[in-house]
Amino acid sequence: MSAPTELLWALIGLILTIGGTFLEASIMNVPWLWEHQGTITQSLGVSYQIAAVLLVGCLGGKNAGLMSQLAYLALGLTWLDIFTQGGGFGYVQSPTFGYLLGFVPGAWVCGSLAFQMPPRLESLALSCVSGLLTIHAVGISYLAIARWGGWLTATSGSLLQQVLLYSLHPLPGQLAIACAVTVLAFGLRRLMFY
Template sequence: MAISTELLWAFIGLLLTIGGTFLEAFVATPTWQWGTNSLQTHSLGVTYQIGAVLLVGCLGGRNAAVLSQIAYVLLGLTWFPIFAQGGGMSYIKEPSFGYILGFIPGAWVCGFLAFKALPRLESLVFSCLSGLLTIHLTGILYLVLSYSSGWLGKAQIPLQQALLKYSLYPLPGQFAVICAVTLIAFTLRHIMFY
């Protein structure tokens, strides 16, 4: 990919990640009654943030994905309150910050794998799942190191509860977002690149 194209995808990825941070994911289910309430929405308990990280990997490749996430982390740590609970340098003491750091290697893994094979649904699902696994492993490592070293200060919840809160509980919603990302990436890759 040309450098200008990678920079464009990186910018798009940055905007998608910022927007996805504040956009809650829902699923719509039909009801048996027609009329004004024929569709019901249910929260997935997650935002589209990780979906944006993985989507830019699937569409822009590893370099654009990494650049977008480095820019996201730097903007959140310096100037703008673009993380879910604000921003600034003090955010590194948040238990969830390791997952945000995980966006960088997760985006790289997803982008690398997404362009290793032809864009088939299976290969895009695998690249997204690999990226998600990388994000979670980075977040878990950050949590374990932070708790064991006392980096977070007085932790509000025990480590086991933090692992459940940040890694296990969001997984079903994140899997649903990955399904949507895979379909979007598959469709756009075929429209734009082939």
């Protein structure tokens, strides 16, 4: 992929990540029940942030994914309130900051795997799940190190309770989003012929 194309995908990924931070992910009941129940939506308990991270990796590749998430972190840590609970350098003391750090290698892993194999549903699903697991691995590691170092502002509960809260509880919704990103990326990659 050419450098200008990677930069364009990085910009798209940055915009999607910022926008996805503030959009709650939800699912709708199946169409054949609409006549009897109407349309019912149910929250997945997560935002579309993860979708943006994985989508830019699947469509723009590892470099675009890496650049978009580095830019997201830089903007959020310096002066824009683009993280879920604000922004600024003090955010490094938040227990969720490690997951934001995980966006960088997560997007890189997803993008790297997405372009190593032909764009099939299975390979794109593997890319998305690998990127998601990378995000959680970095997030959990950051939680453990930050708790040990004593620089977290909110340390209520044990490490296990925080891992449950920040990793295991949102994981089902994030896996549903990874499935949707897989299908969307598959269709878009076929449409764009790469």
